[in-house]
Amino acid sequence: MLPFDIEYYRPDTIEEAVKLYRRLRENNQEPVFYGGGTELLTRARLQDVHYDAVIDLKNIPEVRIHGQKGDWLEFGAGLRLTDLADQNLWPLLTATADRIADHTTRGQITLGGNLLSTIPYREISLPFLLMDEAEALIATDNGIERRPMADLTSDSFIKPGEFLVSVRVNGGEAKGVAYRSHKMTRQDWIDYPLVTVAVIKRPDGSIRAAFSGWAGFPFVSSEVNRILSDTSRSPRRRAQQAVSHMPVKALEDLHGRREYREFVTEYTLAQILDELEDD
Amino acid sequence: MREFTQPEQVSLTINNEPRTVVAYPGETLLYTLRGDSLGLTGAKPGCENGDCGACTVLVDGVPVKSCLVLTAEVEDHHITTVEGLREAPIQKAFLDHMAFQCGYCTSGFLMLGHALSQHVDRADEGRRTEWLRSNICRCTSYQEIADAVTETCSSLE
Ligand SMILES: Cc1cc2nc3c(=O)[nH]c(=O)nc-3n(C[C@@H](O)[C@@H](O)[C@H](O)COP(=O)(O)OP(=O)(O)OC[C@H]3O[C@@H](n4cnc5c(N)ncnc54)[C@H](O)[C@@H]3O)c2cc1C
Ligand code: FES
Ligand code: FES
Numbered sequence: 001m002l003p004f005d006i007e008y009y010r011p012d013t014i015e016e017a018v019k020l021y022r023r024l025r026e027n028n029q030e031p032v033f034y035g036g037g038t039e040l041l042t043r044a045r046l047q048d049v050h051y052d053a054v055i056d057l058k059n060i061p062e063v064r065i066h067g068q069k070g071d072w073l074e075f076g077a078g079l080r081l082t083d084l085a086d087q088n089l090w091p092l093l094t095a096t097a098d099r100i101a102d103h104t105t106r107g108q109i110t111l112g113g114n115l116l117s118t119i120p121y122r123e124i125s126l127p128f129l130l131m132d133e134a135e136a137l138i139a140t141d142n143g144i145e146r147r148p149m150a151d152l153t154s155d156s157f158i159k160p161g162e163f164l165v166s167v168r169v170n171g172g173e174a175k176g177v178a179y180r181s182h183k184m185t186r187q188d189w190i191d192y193p194l195v196t197v198a199v200i201k202r203p204d205g206s207i208r209a210a211f212s213g214w215a216g217f218p219f220v221s222s223e224v225n226r227i228l229s230d231t232s233r234s235p236r237r238r239a240q241q242a243v244s245h246m247p248v249k250a251l252e253d254l255h256g257r258r259e260y261r262e263f264v265t266e267y268t269l270a271q272i273l274d275e276l277e278d279d
Numbered sequence: 280m281r282e283f284t285q286p287e288q289v290s291l292t293i294n295n296e297p298r299t300v301v302a303y304p305g306e307t308l309l310y311t312l313r314g315d316s317l318g319l320t321g322a323k324p325g326c327e328n329g330d331c332g333a334c335t336v337l338v339d340g341v342p343v344k345s346c347l348v349l350t351a352e353v354e355d356h357h358i359t360t361v362e363g364l365r366e367a368p369i370q371k372a373f374l375d376h377m378a379f380q381c382g383y384c385t386s387g388f389l390m391l392g393h394a395l396s397q398h399v400d401r402a403d404e405g406r407r408t409e410w411l412r413s414n415i416c417r418c419t420s421y422q423e424i425a426d427a428v429t430e431t432c433s434s435l436e
Contacts, residue, residue, distance in 0.1 A: 002305035008351040010281040020280070038347050041307065042328050056352060059281075104342045104391070104413035105329055190412055 002044045007053040014062060014139045014165060017055055021161045022141070024053050031055055033163045035078060035113030038105060049118075055163075057112070062137075062165050073171045077112025077164040081124070084111065090169070092127045092179040096198055099183040100124060102190045112164045115152065119192075125152055125218045126181065126198035126210040133170035139163050153217045177202055178279035180272045184213075184264045186255050194256045195265045201276045205231070209269065214261060215248045223247070228273065235273035239266045283351045290355055293317065294363025302350040309334045309345035312360060321361035321386045325415075332414030335387035336360045342394045342413070359393075361386035368434065369393045372427035380418035387414050392428040402432045 007029075011017040017033075024031040034040060034054040043049040057063045063078035066087060073089050081097040085106075088094045100123050101109060114124040128134045134149035140162045149167060151157045158164065177200040185191040193213035200208050207228040212218040227241045243266045250261040283304045290299050293312075300316050309327070312319040325333035327346040334345040337359040364370055369392040372378070379385045391410055395402045407428055416424065 001303070001307055001310045004305070005303070006305040008281075008283040008304035008349060010283075010351075012280055016280050036347075037349060037352070038329055041347055041349070045327060054349075058352075101329075102332075102413035103410045104332060104335060104344055105347070107341055108343060108347055 002041070003047055004044070004050065004052070006051065008056065009053065010056045010059050012059055014060055014144070017057060017060060017163065018139050018141060018161070020055055021163075025161065029053050033057055033112075035110035036080065036108040037113075038101075038109050039113060039117055039119065043118075057163060058110070060165075063112070065166050068171055071170055071172060072168040073174055074166055074168045075111055076166045077110060077115070079111045081106040081109050081111070081114070090127065090171075090174050092130075092174070092177070092181060092198065092200070093124070095179070095181040096127055096196070097124055099181070099196070111167065115167070116158065116164060120216045121192055121196070121212045122152075122218050123183070123193065123196045123212045125149070126196065126212055127174075127179075128152070128167060128169065129210040129218060129220045130177075130198060130200050130208045131169050131173055133173055134167065136167050137165040139165050153219070178276055180275060182268050182272060184268055192255060194261055195268065197265065197268050197272065199228075199269070199272045199276065201279060205229070207273070207276070209242070211246075211265070213255070214246065214250050214265060216251065219247065221245075221247045228269070235277065236270045238273060239270035242266075242269055281351075281354070289350055291350075291353065292355075292357045293319070294359060295357075300350075304349070304351055306350045307346050308336070308338075308343075308348045308350050308353055308358070311350040312336065312345060312358070319360045319362050323383055323386060325383070325387075330415065331384070332387040332391070333384050335390045335414065337390055337394055340394060340397060342391050342410070344413075359390070361389055364389060364393060367393050367396075369396055369427065369431045372431045373424075376423045376427040376430070378420055378423035378427040380420055384414060384416040384418075384420075388416070388424050388428075392424075392431060395428060396431045396435050399432045399435045404429075407432065 030051045031053040032051040034056045058078040063076045065076040084097045085094045128149040179200045181198040183196040184194045195213040198210045208225045210220045224242045250258045252258040289302045323333035325331035329347045336345045
């Protein structure tokens with residue numbers, strides 16, 4: 001039971017949802033878009049978030065889209081993480097999804113909710129951040145707009161009143177890479193990450209890595225990718241250099257000290273680079 | 280569009296029986312099940328934070344932490360609680376293996392085990408381990424619980 005009263009709405013179309021948000025705001029209400037609710041309900045119980053209406057998006061057909069259309073792999077924002085794994089359209093996405101939370105909770109967390117989570121990890125974003133051709137379809141007052149997934153963590157990615165409908169990636173690019181996705185936790189298998197690293201090796205041999213848990217937001221760095229791709233150095237040396245050239249300092253929090261995060265990230269990267277040498 | 284702005288009647292099928300309950304829009308399924316009107320107290324409130332799994336029930340056959348879902352979301356869906364198992368093989372296996380001590384976590388684990396046993400074709404060891412990680416037993420009966428689930432799945436294969 002939530003510690004405050006809310007209204008619950010389940011629109012059937014994108015237009016209904018956008019208009020409803022606007023109407024509720026005009027009535028001075030505080031609506032939120034609702035995916036799986038795992039974050040909205042737990043944070044409400046702890047009273048560190050307040051809203052008075054939820055707009056459950058899961059009944060909108062475009063938000064449930066899941067498949068390949070032409071060159072694109074399309075993933076609706078309302079898909080559960082277990083849907084992604086069951087259909088396994090994009091193995092790198094499955095590998096990352098399968099390490100988020102526990103199996104039952106993954107059956108409740110949605111792709112959109114994790115991508116737009118207000119907590120720092122947003123681990124499911126990592127595969128998308130590694131792609132050249134990955135875009136989000138956002139519902140706005142002016143209809144559907146396409147925005148690059150590379151802008152996910154910028155303020156302009158999604159504005160109040162807008163919601164994520166789906167995400168799509170170029171299927172050829174997404175499936176044409178060797179990949180690894182490793183989540184390192186402090187102790188338990190199920191926990192927030194000390195660091196989660198997704199790494200791809202592209203057909204030209206270049207390496208890209210995306211990180212969650214290292215900072216207060218997921219990120220990729222072109223400088224780190226350049227270092228990781230420099231095969232004149234050993235995997236271990238590249239991993240060391242990458243960690244010392246991260247664009248932000250490692251977090252120091254409950255899950256681990258800065259030095260420990262650096263150590264774990266370096267170790268994990270070295271292991272992944274070693275494995276990818278043979279792929 | 281479904282609009283639910285004040286307490287109102289919600290239809291659910293619970294343990295194969297159609298039921299109607301009055302629920303608030305912000306009411307979790309856990310709260311509705313345990314309330315006076317349904318009185319199904321098998322699903323336990325543990326952490327109410329998605330961590331422990333003591334509140335696990337099945338929605339359309341899929342395990343769900345009922346503290347993490349609004350009753351409004353599951354309107355017109357099929358809910359199975361531990362009260363609906365009625366001598367399912369997983370219950371006998373828990374008894375045979377003494378897979379509990381205090382019993383607080385038991386109904387949640389039973390629901391997970393029951394759901395797995397409905398899909399034995401896919402319930403290999405990796406999957407069983409992965410599913411069972413969703414719940415916590417404070418008395419640490421994990422080995423006995425895993426044995427009971429394994430036995431149930433193997434016997435139904
Ligand atoms: C037991 C447990 C374990 C967890 N473990 C992890 C973990 O390992 N890693 C991790 O990253 N997180 C973890 N989480 C946090 C997890 O709750 C959130 O990250 C989750 O992804 C939120 O998804 P949701 O679909 O439940 O979103 P909701 O709770 O519905 O929403 C979350 C936020 O996203 C917004 N939102 C949702 N959908 C949309 C949309 N389509 N368009 C615009 N905005 C939208 C909401 O308004 C809200 O601000 C865990 C949570 C629990 C309960
Ligand atoms: S009470 Fe629901 S997970 Fe603990
Ligand atoms: S038997 Fe006591 S918590 Fe599991």
